[in-house]
Amino acid sequence: MNAPSPDTLRRGWCPSTLKPMETGDGWLVRLHPPGARLTPAQLQRIAALAARHGNGLIEISARGNMQLRGVTAGSHPALVATLLAERLVDEHEGDGPQRLTLVSPLACLPRHCEERSDEAIQGASSASGLDCFASLAMTRSSVQPSSSPAGSSDLIDALALAAAIEARGREVAGLPAKFAVVVDGGGESSLEAFAGDMRIVATAPGRVVMALADRLWFGPLAESEAGAVVAQLLARFAAKRAQTPDAIRRMGDLAVDELAALTDLPATEAPAARPASRRAGLFALGESHAALVGLPFGRAEAATLDRLAQASEMLGCPEIRLSPWRGLAFRGLSEANAIALLDGAAAEGLITRDDDPRLSVQACAGAPACSRAEAPAMADAARLAQVLAPDLAAGLSLHVSGCVKSCARPAASDLTLVGESGRYRIVIGGAARDSAVATLDLSALLTRLQPGQDLHARLSAAGRLSGQTK
Numbered sequence: 001m002n003a004p005s006p007d008t009l010r011r012g013w014c015p016s017t018l019k020p021m022e023t024g025d026g027w028l029v030r031l032h033p034p035g036a037r038l039t040p041a042q043l044q045r046i047a048a049l050a051a052r053h054g055n056g057l058i059e060i061s062a063r064g065n066m067q068l069r070g071v072t073a074g075s076h077p078a079l080v081a082t083l084l085a086e087r088l089v090d091e092h093e094g095d096g097p098q099r100l101t102l103v104s105p106l107a108c109l110p111r112h113c114e115e116r117s118d119e120a121i122q123g124a125s126s127a128s129g130l131d132c133f134a135s136l137a138m139t140r141s142s143v144q145p146s147s148s149p150a151g152s153s154d155l156i157d158a159l160a161l162a163a164a165i166e167a168r169g170r171e172v173a174g175l176p177a178k179f180a181v182v183v184d185g186g187g188e189s190s191l192e193a194f195a196g197d198m199r200i201v202a203t204a205p206g207r208v209v210m211a212l213a214d215r216l217w218f219g220p221l222a223e224s225e226a227g228a229v230v231a232q233l234l235a236r237f238a239a240k241r242a243q244t245p246d247a248i249r250r251m252g253d254l255a256v257d258e259l260a261a262l263t264d265l266p267a268t269e270a271p272a273a274r275p276a277s278r279r280a281g282l283f284a285l286g287e288s289h290a291a292l293v294g295l296p297f298g299r300a301e302a303a304t305l306d307r308l309a310q311a312s313e314m315l316g317c318p319e320i321r322l323s324p325w326r327g328l329a330f331r332g333l334s335e336a337n338a339i340a341l342l343d344g345a346a347a348e349g350l351i352t353r354d355d356d357p358r359l360s361v362q363a364c365a366g367a368p369a370c371s372r373a374e375a376p377a378m379a380d381a382a383r384l385a386q387v388l389a390p391d392l393a394a395g396l397s398l399h400v401s402g403c404v405k406s407c408a409r410p411a412a413s414d415l416t417l418v419g420e421s422g423r424y425r426i427v428i429g430g431a432a433r434d435s436a437v438a439t440l441d442l443s444a445l446l447t448r449l450q451p452g453q454d455l456h457a458r459l460s461a462a463g464r465l466s467g468q469t470k
């Protein structure tokens with residue numbers, strides 16, 4: 001199979017397992033595991049495949065999809081054959097979305113929560129090179145307490161609703177590949193930070209409201225009706241789009257009156273804003289616990305994830321869900337074993353705390369991984385995350401892009417750095433193509449971001465540093 005030429009790619013095209021994307025380090029193969037969940041054994045298998053058929057790097061995207069990098073024309077057929085034969089991916093035909101819904105990896109109703117797997121609590125073995133997970137158990141050094149049972153506070157069964165929408169959505173032809181339906185259970189694991197063409201938010205037990213393009217809200221309606229209503233809206237949107245496909249790529253391309261014409265339901269107010277969800281750490285899910293682990297800048301070595309998967313298996317984890325916070329949620333654990341897993345993950349350099357500054361940094365692969373890169377974006381992002389840690393923890397958003405294409409984040413950030421001939425164009429409060437205030441190499445940039453220097457003063461004046469109102 002030949003990868004699509006970058007020159008012929010249409011806007012809105014998405015890579016998948018069968019349609020890899022050319023990148024600077026080979027083909028990127030995006031995986032959509034069935035239900036966005038894996039067992040520990042399946043994660044170990046994918047890690048082995050990533051090492052065998054790719055360059056051993058695995059990413060989790062901001063849509064909660066898994067990506068293998070460095071696949072070649074020679075290795076791709078065998079990789080696909082194995083993924084399909086072992087049902088590690090849920091690939092389907094057509095140009096529509098391979099994954100339509102976005103649901104929290106912590107979504108869960110108390111009655112649907114996994115039973116506590118006490119019988120599996122055997123402590124981690126010191127064999128198999130996993131000593132760190134055993135020795136770190138109960139030290140809690142890397143673990144923020146679970147203040148309340150996030151996820152278990154959901155008002156609907158968001159996982160079941162998302163599965164129903166996935167099934168119905170596959171019957172609708174003509175949806176754009178990037179089309180997204182956010183399914184928010186209304187609990188503490190809020191998905192407000194994620195954009196979607198459609199959004200479903202539970203506002204009371206068994207009741208939801210919906211939004212089109214986050215501009216037009218309607219409802220409320222019963223949870224049991226939501227799947228059918230979404231299917232109808234998808235079909236109407238696809239029919240509308242078929243009239244002018246080049247002009248209508250996403251729901252947001254429609255005017256408000258056009259959005260209103262898609263539904264017969266009464267308009268309503270947007271639900272009240274909820275606090276942002278924690279993006280990593282320990283979570284109580286009813287009777288069990290989850291360890292939510294972030295991958296720095298969404299990327300990890302296959303060997304690291306293999307060790308993590310092995311450890312989770314020994315600790316009794318029955319299910320891993322892919323996280324749009326660019327990580328993995330290990331569910332169904334006892335509290336002690338979730339803590340042990342988090343401490344082991346922290347020892348591997350992964351993200352286990354919500355205040356980790358790396359969570360506030362978006363960075364693409366950059367050089368040398370990407371052939372278009374003009375700067376080593378990911379390596380420099382790690383350095384910048386250290387230097388700017390207090391400001392990042394306080395809410396500063398930083399985007400480091402290897403070139404102007406801005407793969408990691410098309411939208412604006414408080415501070416956007418764009419690789420250009422080995423240096424960075426510096427944009428404050430804008431996106432990659434906006435006007436730069438300076439162009440500097442990393443060393444000069446780090447100096448001028450210090451208190452008392454001009455870039456620090458500019459960020460401060462723009463209200464984008466710690467504790468300032470934006």
Ligand code: SF4
Binds near residue numbers: 024364373377401402
């Ligand atoms: S933004 Fe540029 S350097 Fe970064 S991954 Fe995309 S094309 Fe490569």
